[in-house]
Amino acid sequence: MGAADADRRAGADRRHAGGRGRQRPGAQRRPGPRPPARRRRRPRPMIALEQCATLVLAAGASRRFGADNKLLAEIEGRPMVEHILMRIAALPFAQRLAVVDDLEGPVAGIARRHGITPVLSPDAATGMGASLAAGAKALGSESAAVFVLLGDMPFVPAAIFAALAARLEDPVSIARPRTPQGPGHPVLFARRHFSALAGLEGDSGAGAVIAAHRDHLDWVDTTETGCIADFDTTAALAAWRGSV
Template structure:
């Protein structure tokens, strides 16, 4: 059984909801509560060794949700520059000694505890690796990075995300996901009305970390 207490997570909640103008999608109602609340509750219940919620746009609303879930947060003052800077802010804030870190997207509420457990189990078999969930031949999120990649994550900038790390990594393993939730992200009104799996093909390596 995976020892999730040895792992940490960076939850990305600093986006600008550019495909849902006029509101922060992470605060939009989904299943009767803010979208992000679903993600934070799932992560909080995993029993991880450390979790950081990265805020940016509408940080006050996100901060309330993080506090409600019992999770600490860090503000990314450079959130407008893109996802890479948010991953870096979160990675720098994590405590030392973790076996690895999940990079979690705040708009993916259907990822299950078993999805996380499968990634951790695969990682424990070879701790230097990066583990990417795959469902129906498509890569999804969260991505689990071994501790050896923390410095690279902490050095990210701009909007490239972790694609460059994945592209150069020698040991990336595709892990069969427990659910289609690893492909379900909510960006538009249509997504909120009828969430459906989406994601890059399994062999589209560049897209797996962003």
């Protein structure tokens, strides 16, 4: 074999080896198997409800409601306060507390019936700050955050709790619902604010803590009227009863 023949043979071998697995121009590529469809996952809260406490403020005088305890006024066949207590009893919170002004009173009894621990606020008559402080001091180490709720708001929707928890990611440490009518409840506070809540006095409520940390506040916009519907007066309760 001459040198020219050897060169042609070597070139042919190289073309043959290099052509393995290559697609010829114009040839149609067969589609491969499709990857399995991925299921969309729901967004997880940054803090799980199992890491959160709930603190229901159910003490203090009903000054605008008259002589009766408004929390015991009947709504849909139950005492007003029982609605929110049942709501939190049905969710997997780390702690469930209700601040009361009498550990042997009817509100404390309703709380115990639903597995919620009543906490005494001996200075409840001085204002909401005293009740908040009493409840905050009872929070355990297992709670990374606390939902502050009002006992006279029976229609808070269950879904708002996870929505608020989803916002609690550094630097956000306070989350609150916001409706077209204004801010609502519950308000979620990260553990870093527990000491400030425990230091409240008199009628200085959670608003003082929120105002001091506005840079760490985030909102959950909602049209749920249950986040703002409360019954401060007998007229408000009568109006609601007349509308249903």
